[in-house]
Amino acid sequence: MTPSRSISPRLREALRVCLPLFLAVRLGLLALGLLSVGLLPPIEPVSVPGWPAPPVPDPGWHAAITAWERFDALWFLRIAEGGYADGDGSAAFFPLYPIAIRLVSAVLGGHPLAAALLISNLAFLGALLVVYDLTRAERSEAVARTTVVLLATFPTAFFFLAPYSEAPFLLLSALALWAARRGRFALAGAAGFGAALTRNVGVVVAAALAAEAFQRRREGDRVLGRGLLAAGVAAGGTLVYLLSWQVRSGDLLAPLHQQATWQRRFSLPWDTLIQATRIAVRYVGATNGPYWLIDWLITVPFLAFSALALARSRWAFSVYLWGGLLIPLCYAFPDRPLMSMPRFVLPLYPALWAMAETLERRRIPRWAAAAVGAGGLGLLVPLYVNWYYIF
Template sequence: MPRGLGAETAARPPGGHGRRARAGRARGAGRDVSAATEPVRFREALRAVLPTFLAVRLGTLVLGLLSVGLFPPLDPVSVPGWPAPPMPDPGWHALFTAWERFDALWFLRIAEHGYATGDGSAAFFPLYPMAVRLVSTLLGGHPLAAALLVSNAAFLLALAVVYDLARSERSGSVARTTVLLLATFPTAFFFLAPYSEPLFLLLAALAFRAARRGRWAVAGAAGLGAALTRNVGAIVAVALAAEAFQRRREGERCLARGLLAAVAAASGTLLYLASWQLRSGDLLAPLHQQATWQRSFSWPWSTLAQATRIAFRYVGQTNGPYWLIDWVLVVPVLAVSVLALVRYRWIFSVYLWGGLLLPLSFVFPDRPLMSMPRFVLPLFPAFWAAAEVLERQRVPPWAAAAVGAAGLGLLLPLYVGWYYIF
C-alpha cells in the first residue's frame, strides 16, 4: 500500500505602523527576549495553549473511539514484525488502539524490535522511536502507551513554543490564531497519533526560537534532534545557516556561531546515514527504501499540475474524493505561504518552502499529493501567514477553526477505519 484574537489587534492595523514597524519587527523582535524572562514567557505560553490542546485532545479521543464502529473498515495492513490490530476491535481499549494505523505501526515496530535491512524501516528516522522505546521501558514495556505519551507531550510543548515564537516575531493575536489553526487543521490528529510530526515540530520550533534569540548552541542541538526525527530535518540546518547570513548582512558578528549551529543540525542526517553505511553498506538506504512507497522524482510544478487535473477529474466517483481532499488541503497552504517570501525572515521562508518543495518533488505518481496534508503540519510559518490573512480580511479565527474542525471530524474516522488518509 502506498504511504507514503486580541486587544492589540484592535488598537492597530495587522501590519503594524507602516514600513518602519514591519522592518523593525522582522529584524529584531526575536532578540528582544532576555534569558531571565524565558521561563516566565514559556509558562505564559503553556497556559495560553493548554485549553486548545485539551479541547482537541478530548474531542479526538472520543471521536476516535466512536469511529471504530462508525464506518465499515477496510482491511488492516500490518508491517514486517508488527501486526495491525484486528478490526473490528470492540472494547474501551479502542480509545488507544484506534490510533495505531499506517506508519504508526512502523514506529512501534522500530521502537520495540529495532531496524532491519531491506524491509523499508530505514525510511523512518530514529529519534521518535528511540524516545518511544525509552518511555516504554519506564512504563514496563507498553510501546503504544509510550508512543501516545511522547506524541501528546511533544505536541503540547510544540504549541507553546510556536505560540511564544509567533508572539515575539509577529503579534499576540497572530500567536493565538496560529495555535488555533494548527490544532484544528483537518489532519492535526497526526500530532496526537504515534507519528513523528509532533516531535519534529517541537524541535524545529525550538531551534528557530533559539536562533532568533542568539542562542546558537541550543539552536544547533535542537536542529540536530530535528534532523534525527524526519528526513526533511536537514532543511532546519539550511534555515539556520540562512539566519546566520541574514544576521551578518544586518551587521551582526555571529556568522561563525550560526554556521556551526547549522553544521550541528546537519550532522543529525549524516549520523543516521552513516549508521546505515555501517549496518548494511548502503549509505543512502533511508533514501533508497523510499522506493517501497513507489515515490519518484517530479518537478514541483508538474506535481501540482497533475494533482489539479486528477482532483477534479474523479469528483463523485469511487475513491475520487482522496485526490480532492489532498488538493483542498494543500493548495491553500501553498497560497498563504507566498507571504513568507516577502514578509518573513529567511530562516522561516527557507524552512517553509524547503518543507513544501521537497515532498512535492518526490511523489507517488497515481496520487501526487499523497501524504502532503500531513507533511505540511510542522510548517508553522504557513499557519502564521494564514493567521495574518484572517486578520487582514477581518475573518473571526473561530470561523476558520470551525471549518478546520469539520475537516478533522471527517478525516479522523477515515484514518481510524484504515481508509487511505496517511
C-alpha cells in the same frame, strides 16, 4: 534581536493560551476516535513486517487508545521494539522517535503504544508553547493566538496526537529557530540535530539556521561563525543516520532508496501539482476520487498561503517553509501525487502566520477558521481510524 525578557512570564502566558487549547483538542479527538471505530465499514488492516496490525473491529474501551495505531504508526512501533531490517522499508523512518518510544516504554513496563502516544502528546503541547512564543516575537500576540488555534485545528492535526513523528519534529524544529532568533546557537544546533534525526526533511532546519546566520551578518550581528556551526551540528543529525546505514548495509542512501517501497519517484514540483490537479478534477465523485480531492483541497490553499508568507518572513522561516514543501513535492506517488502532503505540511507553521494575518486583517474571527478545521478533523479522523487511506 528580540529584547530579552524573563522566561517565567512568557511561559505563563503561553500556557494560559495553549494548555486549554491542547486539552480541548486532545479530549475532542479522544472522543472522536473512540466514536469512529466501526462507524464506517473498515478496510482490511495493513500490517508491517514484524508488527501485525490491530484487528478491526476490536470492541471495547481500549479502542480509545488502539484506534490510533494505524499505517506508519506500526512502523515506528516495530522499529522501537525490534529495530531496523535491511530492505524492508524501515530505513525510511528516522530513528529519534522510535528510540524515545523504546526508552519510555521501558519506564512504563513495556507498553510501546502508550509510550508513543505520551511522547507525541507532550511534544505537541511543547510545540504549541514554542510556536506561540516564537510567533508573538516575530509577529504579534493576536497572530500568535490565531496561529496556535489554526495549528491545533488543522484538518490533519490528529497526526500530532497519534503515534507519528510530526509532533516531536515540530517541537524540535521550532525550538531550533526560536533559539537561533535569540542568539542561543548551542541550543539551536542541538534542537536541529534532533529534528534531523526525526524526519527526512530535518536537514531543512540546518539550511534554515545557516540562512539566519547569513541574514544576521547582513544586519550587522557578529554571529556568522556560531550560526554556521549550529547549522553544521543540525546537518550532522542526517549525516549520522546515513552513516549508520553505510555501516549496517553498505548503502549510505538507504533511507532515500527505500522510498521506492512506497513507489515514490522524483518529479518536478510543478509537474506534481499539475498532475494532482488533473486527477482531482477528473475523478470528482468517482470511486477513490475523494482521496485526490482531499489532498488537493488541503495542499493547494496551503501553498498559496506559503507564497504569501515569503513577503514578510525572514530568510530562515522561508527556507524552512519552502524546503519542507519542495522535498515531498519532488518525490511523488504517480497515482496519487499529493499523497500524505496534508500531513507533511503540518509542521510548516510559517504558512499559518500568513493565514492568521489574513484573518486578522479581514477581521474574520479565529473561531470561524477553527470551525472549518474541526470539520476537516470530523471527516478525516473516522477515515483514518477505519483504515481508509489517510496517511
